Amino acid sequence: MSEMAKKVLVIGGGFAGMAAAIELAKRGMQVELVEIDPGWRAYGAGISLGGATLRALQTLGILDRFLRAAHASDGVDICTPAGGLISQLPTPRLAGQEVPGGAGVMRPVLAGILASATREAGVAVRLGVTFSSITQNEAGVEVAFTDGGTGRYDLLIGADGLYSKVRTALFPDAPAPAYSGQGVWRAVLPRPSEIERCTMWMGDMVKPGVNPVSAEEMYLFVTEDRAAHERLDPAGFVDHLRGLLAPFPAPVLQAIRAQLGTQSQIIYRPLEGLLLKTWYQGRVVLVGDAVHATTPHLASGACIGIEDGIVLAEELAVGGGIEAALSRFQARRWERCRMVVENSARLGVIERTGGDKAEHAQIMQASHQALAAPI
DSSP states (O other), X not given: OOSOOSEEEEEOOSHHHXXXXXXXXXXXXXXXXXXXXXXXXXXXXXXEEEHHHHHHHXXXXXXXXXXXXXXXXXXXXXXXXXXXXXXXXXXOOTTOTTSOSEEEEEHHHXXXXXXXXXXXXXXXXXXXXXXXXXXXXXXXXXXXXXXXXXXXXXXEEEOOOTTOHHHHHHOTTOOOOEEEEEEEEEEEEEOOTTOOSEEEEOXXXXXXXXXXXXXXXXXXXEEEEOSSOOOOOGGGHHHXXXXXXXXXXXXXXXXXXXXXXXXXXXXXXXXXXXXXXXXXXXXXXXXXXXXXXXXXXXXXXXXXXXXXXXXXXXXXXXXXXXXXXXXXXXXXXXXXXXXXXXXXXXXXXXXXXXXXXXXXXXXXXXXXXXXXXXX
């Protein structure tokens, strides 16, 4: 495999897959992207992004567009259950001194911006399609698609998420995603004027937070300990989420609690993690949640997935052959992604067990310092 990739297939149209497609197309490669969802929809409510993610969006060329659609701010307010300010965590301005250090946005809004940029980059996008088989040899990768078509590529990128079918095909003995013992609730609500930035209230076992996503809206996130990975009946979502907020006398949280209803777009997701030691085989490589899924305790899952796409494109453009490029890619990404996955998991354990708050603070500080480093 001494030649470089000229024709690339990306399977999966999430954040990591789109980032890879955009950056590869910028470098003159012929890129196709297939996404199994015919509507190319983004699941979820809001998402919090740190300075490292904004820096990555700047590299992709979409930061200005993003900032017009999102809500950017500096710092994270940490409060007592009654609403008193404990501290304000700094968020370094990694995308430039004129760009705030963090932001919140509706997940479908960010996905839409990336989707538009993917098509504008010249990527050939096919929706409602995925692979039915993958066969590779020294000369290339043969792919059969579920719509009956076939294709031959120099490189295949598996970006199909936590339950990746590409991962299963490539590494059939790979471990399954591991449930963390926690789940996260999210909801969308009107934004009161006093919520200017990401704000969290530190209960003993339940830690709610809000983050503005626009001038008019914010999203609520609440982590909850749950012994079992289970599907919950949406009919009980409003009452259950109200119950989780009941012990918090902070006026803004009680106002949020009173506003919760069927219009609040409440969702619940069990939190899972995954980290593979090997990310590629031959001409097939995994990126994003397909290879390093993380819980949201560091708000960095989207960040490291988008960064994967950027770094992979950089290494493929360096030269020296596909195998060498994939080896360099994994070497550059391993420690950073390991840190996010394992430190996020540890933070969850500390929260579930009522562990050492000093250790929690130290992990948060060290993790954010590491994320501030160049990729």
